[in-house]
Amino acid sequence: MRIYWIKAQAPQRVLALVKHLGIEAEFVEVGLMAGGLKAPDYVALNPNMKAPTLVDGDLVLWEASAIMAHLCIKAGSDMWPAHNPAEQVEVLRWLSWNDCHWSPAVGPFYFEHVVKATFGIGAPDRESLQPRVADLMKFAQVLNGHLSGRSYVACGRLTIADFQLASMASAWQESEMPMDAFPNIVRWIDGLMRIPAWADPWPAQAPATGNHAYA
């Protein structure tokens, strides 16, 4: 099994899960700044020119949530409830909510503060984030309310929904997201950060100038 990644939030979820479940994989860091996502052999795998991408035998899969579900099925982990339709609906609700609402709300903060710093593409434009605060507050209110009395987003246990929702929000301090007002979200993130694979999901580093493979 081979996983293509860059140091950003969507691959982060997949890498954390691989580590958490103890799955054997080969990791290929795509050289984002060297144009690796646009290289013809990568585009043939992922025409979106995004990471992550998983190659498992004949299967080529993109979209972090689908990759995480595949990995859970393969490892026999109930972090994706493959054998429980009602739980699948619950997890799907939060995966969908993330992609349609939460990710667009937290994403601009993460981009300005984390992505720009990671890839050396400029200083954060704090002014551009001001109009984004209302949207963040609106959806943080929803998540904070849901997490009242809960340690996890769905099914009363750790699922791929937690990893999906937390990948940008975990960097809330660094990203200057106004999360102090949402104690249940902060408590939930603090709990995830105690999972070693979530706290440190990245494979051993290689210089991201090309597409490097290492197990």
Ligand SMILES: N[C@@H](CCC(=O)N[C@@H](CS)C(=O)NCC(=O)O)C(=O)O
């Ligand atoms: N919905 C996709 C998102 C993929 C995505 O946007 N990946 C980002 C990193 S978080 C990327 O490859 N960005 C590089 C670019 O757009 O050039 C997923 O969940 O896998």
